[in-house]
Amino acid sequence: MADQVPLVDYLVLGDDPHLEARECTACGARFFDRRNACASCSGQDFRTVRVANQGEVRAFTIVSMAAPGIPVPFVAAVVDCDGTSVRGNVVGVDPTPENVQLGMKVELTTFPIGADSAGTEAVGFGYTPLEAN
Amino acid sequence: MAEDVWILGIHMTKFGKHPDKDTVDLATEAALAALADGGVTMRDIGVLAAGNLMAAGAGIGQQLQKQVGQTGIPVYNVANACATGATALRTAIMAVKAGETDMGLAVGVEKLAGAGLLAGSSRAKDSDTWEPRGRYGAVTPLDGRVGTETMPGVFAQVGMEYGHRYGGTSFELFARISEKNHAHSTLNPLAAYTKKMSLEQIMGDVMIAYPNTRPMCSANCDGAAAAVVVSDSKLKTLSLEQQRRAVKVAASVLTTDPWQEACQILPDVNTLTRNAATQAYEQAGVGPEDLDLVELHDCFATAELVHYDNLALCEQGGAVDFFESGAPWRDGRQPVNVSGGLQSKGHPIAATGIANIWEVCHHLRGEAGDRQIEGARVGLAHVIGLGSACGVHILEKAAA
Numbered sequence: 009m010a011d012q013v014p015l016v017d018y019l020v021l022g023d024d025p026h027l028e029a030r031e032c033t034a035c036g037a038r039f040f041d042r043r044n045a046c047a048s049c050s051g052q053d054f055r056t057v058r059v060a061n062q063g064e065v066r067a068f069t070i071v072s073m074a075a076p077g078i079p080v081p082f083v084a085a086v087v088d089c090d091g092t093s094v095r096g097n098v099v100g101v102d103p104t105p106e107n108v109q110l111g112m113k114v115e116l117t118t119f120p121i122g123a124d125s126a127g128t129e130a131v132g133f134g135y136t137p138l139e140a141n
Numbered sequence: 142m143a144e145d146v147w148i149l150g151i152h153m154t155k156f157g158k159h160p161d162k163d164t165v166d167l168a169t170e171a172a173l174a175a176l177a178d179g180g181v182t183m184r185d186i187g188v189l190a191a192g193n194l195m196a197a198g199a200g201i202g203q204q205l206q207k208q209v210g211q212t213g214i215p216v217y218n219v220a221n222a223c224a225t226g227a228t229a230l231r232t233a234i235m236a237v238k239a240g241e242t243d244m245g246l247a248v249g250v251e252k253l254a255g256a257g258l259l260a261g262s263s264r265a266k267d268s269d270t271w272e273p274r275g276r277y278g279a280v281t282p283l284d285g286r287v288g289t290e291t292m293p294g295v296f297a298q299v300g301m302e303y304g305h306r307y308g309g310t311s312f313e314l315f316a317r318i319s320e321k322n323h324a325h326s327t328l329n330p331l332a333a334y335t336k337k338m339s340l341e342q343i344m345g346d347v348m349i350a351y352p353n354t355r356p357m358c359s360a361n362c363d364g365a366a367a368a369v370v371v372s373d374s375k376l377k378t379l380s381l382e383q384q385r386r387a388v389k390v391a392a393s394v395l396t397t398d399p400w401q402e403a404c405q406i407l408p409d410v411n412t413l414t415r416n417a418a419t420q421a422y423e424q425a426g427v428g429p430e431d432l433d434l435v436e437l438h439d440c441f442a443t444a445e446l447v448h449y450d451n452l453a454l455c456e457q458g459g460a461v462d463f464f465e466s467g468a469p470w471r472d473g474r475q476p477v478n479v480s481g482g483l484q485s486k487g488h489p490i491a492a493t494g495i496a497n498i499w500e501v502c503h504h505l506r507g508e509a510g511d512r513q514i515e516g517a518r519v520g521l522a523h524v525i526g527l528g529s530a531c532g533v534h535i536l537e538k539a540a541a
Binding site: 013014015016017018037038039040041042047048065066067068069070071072073074075076077078079080081082084085086091092093094095096097105110111121124125126128130132133 | 257258261262263264268269270271273276277278279280281283284285286287288289291293294297298299301302304305312347348349350351352353400402403405406407
């Protein structure tokens, strides 16, 4: 099997794919980017925490116009994963207003997005509706 | 307590396509007309603050001076996203309040006609090898793969989030907000679009980012606006006519977004607007019920809805009911965006935060012609730039 790399460094691959966040040890604020300090309390100590794989769509849009090379339409969303907000696409549904609802329960999924010249496969993430919907 | 500051002269150019004019031409037109409107010249001006976001490094302030008067005064070139114009105005106001000068000029200008998406309009090519880069360790550009970076998409989510929290929103509701602003601009000869649009036309137009169709997005266009501000003591030395037409800056506030959970996932345009409004009402000693008109930052139809709430024009959570009541129409209880707003008047970015002040001043002076809000005495102008920065100004008619 070819080597795999995650699309972003906060996506953890393997048998149990999930997202992780940098959590401020002083105030608990969570971030996905490399940090210099905490935007909430200016603290400088962080720990890595696991973000819940299931969540609820708190906001979404269906993007029909984007930069050349980006397949449209697609669903961009904010998913509330047990109190941690995550930016991600809703995938696995037709991108129409009928198929995506505010408050919809979703779950993290991963999928290959292509291989580079060395044959290494990049793996992205998105959120699919939970069956119970 | 610093003394009051007044708008002495103000002007906005026609918004739209100006193929034969560059940013310096447009800035000049606005600046000279604002000076003439105030009955003063560049020789009277002690500070110049200027903004042109798309060429923020070019020094539009000095470029303008080289056309209208190099008097050696300090120039502040400012850039603060869509709040650039308000930031320029506030810079001039602060200089006067600080007592550094008794008169200042603020100018905002932009050339945007024909521009498409202003963010997320191009995506870097995928590299040959997946190599983590940047603060997210991304192996390839994320726009479209992890959400959207386009403004119509970001602000669509802002409106949808409000709907999720409070209910009552729909594609049609957002489109009706746009219908209002396109109807209002028919009375504004300086608007980029002055064409009424039916709800069917708006909903049936090209979808950009659901629920925002093209006419529900701010109109990219060219334009400039400029304002002369003066100290209270200086104004008292000027003619009675200048004093009569001067408009009091009852509040001038600029805020950024305080950290909130999720604010780095989807910009929180609410908290900083709410904070700015609260501070502005306190500074001015007025409440939202005292406002005769409001020009707010309807960069997208979905944004206008949330700002009814953020500016406390309605109860918290009551923006849908506020709109449904007819209040924000020009003949309603609380007219909002009688200029046509960014969706129909247009949004030449750095000009917007002074152009909305011009609109309010026009009504307070009783000079707004066909679209005059009768008896207007107090008005509010609001802009927000992503990043974020929010400017709120409250203006009051001269007592005389």
